[in-house]
Amino acid sequence: MRRLIQRGLMFGNLIEVASPVLVERYNRALQHLTGKTTALEDFHIDISGFSPEIGDELGDPFYLNHSGVNRQFILLTTEQRTAPLLNAQFSTSRGILQQFIEANEAQLFALTARDAVAGELLNSVYGMSDPSALLDIRLIEVEADSTSGTVRDSVELGTMIDRFKLQDDAWFDDVLIAQMIGLAKKTGDVTRNPVKLRDMSFKQDSFWTAHFGGIYLFRDVPHPAAITVGRIEDKLMDYQFELSQANEIAVFLELNGLAEPIVKAPGIDAATILQRKMEFIVAHVAAAQGEALERISAGRIRGLTRQYAAELPAEFKGLAALLRWATSGGAWPRISSDHPAYFYTLRASEGPYADLVNMLLAELAPLDVLQLFICHKDAFYSAYAGWPEPFKDYVARFLEQSYQSDKAATREALFGHEATVPLPPEQEELIELVGPWGALKR
Structure with missing residues (x-):
């Protein structure tokens, strides 16, 4: 994984914690949540405050995520919202943390100016002894406060202020007044600068x-x-x-309208996307044959394609047929759902499930290394570990040069959605009759 780390493709975009003040705040929050502290003087954290260096130090990569449920988090800065989530056990966790930070940015900015914020993503499940426990996860609630309890104290002080205003004899309640003064010393003037985090919950269907x-x-x-x-x-x-079970999954995606053919998707360069998928497959085959891939050009890929034509898998041949149809008027390819190239020809349809479907499609088309890296980091790192060394080097260089330079543009080119442009009637009728590439066996 050294190549990936050096190129910022693994543990990239983490937030550095190097000042003694921030380290001390982090330790207070860590002690508050787990009863542990770190002796490290500098380290890096993800969006949840998890640090791979501290994980190594404690011998526990799940020190903020015990049993992989109810993830705890530590916020030192609102800038953490741009960081990745490491060791993710649920696909929704990073999005929930991002939304929580963005919805409470002003309050969190004020709180983290003086203290760390510690919290937890709460659900009704506290362990994963068997898969059926997943069905009990329906709602995720975010609970958070500064380690000194500023939010709790502010709410309590606000209640006291209301009581002081409404009770006729409150002016003579020395105990109430003393308590209000004591809390105000810790929270500041909550009447002018209220510190309250929004109650947030997220459906987990x-x-x-x-x-x-x-x-x-x-x-x-x-x-x-x-x-x-x-x-x-x-x-x-x-x-x-x-x-x-490729055919069953294909039917599931079609019945729910969750995926669409790349060549039918509006606003994208389908030919370029198909060509890139084919290049990944050629490079993988060539690397397995011991070819060095230091300098790859379009001409070099064509040469490797000719050289290893007999070894190229069905995925390549299916994509080649589709590319011929898209670019030069070749025959309409009959790529049925049991064809190895089938899921390489799809992407998620627009809608609330797009990220989850693209994640699934990436796992179903593992040699599309760009989509695998973008949509399913865990599956990418697992696959990367087993690739031939020349292919590892090729992939790391490609991602650094072609993806890292402009992530937003690459994502938009692959997964962006624009207004649909109708296909010619005869082509639309054919697709409706037999599915995107061929009849699905229901």
Whole structure:
């Protein structure tokens, strides 16, 4: 993983904590949440305040995420909202933290100017002894306060102020007045500068979890289903498929309108995207044959394609047929759902499930290394560990040069949605009749 770390592709965009003041605040919050502290004088943290260096020091990469549920967090700065979430156990956790920080930015800015904020993403599950526990996760609530209890004290002081104003004899209540003065010394003037974090909760109907080898739950779509990366004995939903059941997953995506063919998606350069997917496959095959891939150009890729034509897998051949149709009027490719190239030809449809579907599609098309890196970091790092060394080097250089330079533009080019431009009637009729590439076996 050294190549990835050096290029900022792993542990990138973390927030550096180097000042003694911030380290001391972090330790107060860490002690408050876990009873532990760090002896490190500088380290880096993600959006949740997790530090890989402290994880190594404590011998516990889940020191803020015990049992992988109810993730705790430490905020030292609102700038953490741009950082990644490491060791994510649920696909929704980073988005929840981002929304919480953005919705409370002014209050958090004031709180973190003097103290750390510690909190937790709460649900009704406290352990993952079996997969059925996932079904009990319905709502995530965010609970947070400064380590000195500023938010709690501000609420209490506000209640006291209301009581002081409304009670006729409050002027003579020396105990109440003393308590108000004592709290005001800690909170400041809450009448002019109220410190209150918004109560926030998030429905958790459809999500991915890393538990039990990886499970995708789609519970609030018209035709719900669970998709597991490997085999599990528990029956979670009426419709439950393994990642290897390509046809069933294809039908699920089509019935719910969750995916669309790349060549039908408006506003994108489908030919360039297909060509890039093919180049990744060629580079992987060539690297497995011992080819050095230090200097890759379009001409070099064409040469490797000719050289290893017999070894290229069905994924490449299916994409090549689709590219011929898209660019030079070749025959309409009949890529059915059991064809290895099928999921390489799709992307998520616009809607609330787009990120989750793109994550699933990335896992179903693992040689599209760009989509895998963007949409499913855990699956990318796992696959990367088993790739040939020349391919690792090729992928690391490609991502540094072609993705890191402008992440937003790359994401927009791949996954952005614009107003749909109708296809010619005869082509639309064909797609409606047989599905995107061929008839799906229902």
